[in-house]
Amino acid sequence: MQDFPFFNRHALHLRPDPSRVVVRPFRLAIEPREFNPTDKARVNHIVERVLALDEAETEAVLANTLRNFDHHDYMLGIFEQRARDMEHVFASHASFSLAQRQLIGAYFLHEYSFEAAALFNPSIVPHPDQSGVAHGGLRFILSLRAVGEGHVSSLTFRCGTISQEGMLAIEPPLRFASLPKVTARVGDRIELTFADDSDITERVIFPVTEAQVNGIEDARFVAFEEEGCTAYYATYTAYSGREIRSELLETRDFLSFRLVALRGLAAGNKGMALFPRKLGGRYAMIARHDNESLHLIYSDNLLEWDLGTPILRPKFPWEFIQIGNCGSPIELDEGWLLFTHGVGPMRHYSIGAMLLDKDDPSRVIGRSHVPLVQPEKSEREGYVPNVVYSCGAMKFGDRIVLPYAISDTFSTLATVKIATLVELLTQGGAADGT
Structure with a gap:
């Protein structure tokens, strides 16, 4: 200069x-409470597709998602927290297994550079x-x-x-x-x-x-x-x-x-x-x-x-x-x-x-x-x-x-x-x- x-x-x-990346919400408003009915319907369409997977498929998709990350336990915690944050939007959350909950959370997150x-x-x-x-x-x-x-x-x-x-x-x-x-x-x-x-x-x-x-x-x-x-x-x-x-x-x-x-x-x-x-x-x-x-x-x-x-x-x-x-x-x-x-x-x-x-x-x-x-x-x-x-x-x-x-x-x-x-x-x- x-x-x-x-x-x-x-x-x-x-x-x-x-x-350098952070993991943050994907395709959603700043606050989950701000979702409109169309957003909620689309969220539950994704949830239904995950729930249609059998246990082995769920585990395989989750393992493949984690493959690019070094800290698996840390990422699983982030996935679970994301699902908890969105729980009031889900229509069928009571039937989630742990793996399903983690995978659903991952679908509503993304890496942001x-x-x-x-x-x-x-x-x-x-x-x-x-x-x-x-x-x-x-x-x-x-x-x-x-x-x-x-x-x-x-x-x-x-x-x-x-x-x-x-x-x-x-x-x-x-x-x-x-x-x-x-x-x-x-x-x-x-x-x-x-x-x-x-x-x-x-x-x-x-x-x-x-x-x-x-x-x-x-x-x-x-x-x-x-x-x-x-x-x-x-x-x-x-x-x-x-x-x-x-x-x-x-x-x-x-x-x-x-x-x-x-x-x-x-x-x-x-x-x-x-x-x-x-x-x-x-x-x-x-x-x-x-x-x-x-x-x-x-x-x-x-x-x-x-x-x-x-x-x-x-x-x-x-x-x-x-x-x-x-x-x-x-x-x-x-x-x-x-x-x-x-x-x-x-x-x-x-x-x-x-x-x-x-x-x-x-x-x-x-x-x-x-x-x-x-x-x-x-x-x-x-x-x-x-x-x-x-x-x-x-x-x-x-x-x-x-x-x-x-x-x-x-x-x-x-x-x-x-x-x-x-x-x-x-x-x-x-x-x-x-």
């Missing part, structure tokens, strides 16, 4: 892998478990937007470390991934839980509501500090295929997650990013609710966000169409560092940055006049050409770790010295802020 020489781009490339098309728009936060990390280093979690068949977006994770000297390493993911159990569903609030023994690279958060059915997009994670405790929040876009809305994810351990829709006038738009702590006793968010400028919003309620104050408008040619944030603000001694994206001619997405006053973040005290990272001709082709984009960076010592996506296809990481970046942003002073 074309970028400033002080950006140290690491030789790490996280590319989409079509061999959740990152076959793209793996992009990353964000990064410190891992809640730092045990065993080398002295001076840090373990982190990288979240990524994965896109598979039908342009459906889900949320997936990687684990990595950065050494005291700034060397980055990413652990390879496991091939087979898993979906969480829905442990609670109350209105717009969903609670999800993964198995305790699952690896973080196995965990995939797939759409679980009609508002999300076409995607959970662009999660901006932040480690939020309050009263000595850390919670991990992510604002993301839920896409139904027709409408979008902003939602909030919360977790403490990356095993259990709570997802809930945000409310208020600002929540009908994309790209909201939460500050990592309260400011003056209130929550604060960077948002873009006029489709082109960045706004600062305060709220007394984490789930309620109305309109805010514009703090940055398009000024330079590389951002004439719109400006957005590239994740949550990062607290520095010099102020709040916010990476931004700008859209220019031919939908050319570039990454810049701005510095906000520590005490009054509505005041811009520094701004990049030109892109810091932008597409290069040799790498700009991909799922969406001519784009670089990030959903969140992280401070580590005297460096910033910036993960970003290239052409909405694959992701990489760069590091930059904070002092050098701050010096660049503050050249020209606050007059360049708006």
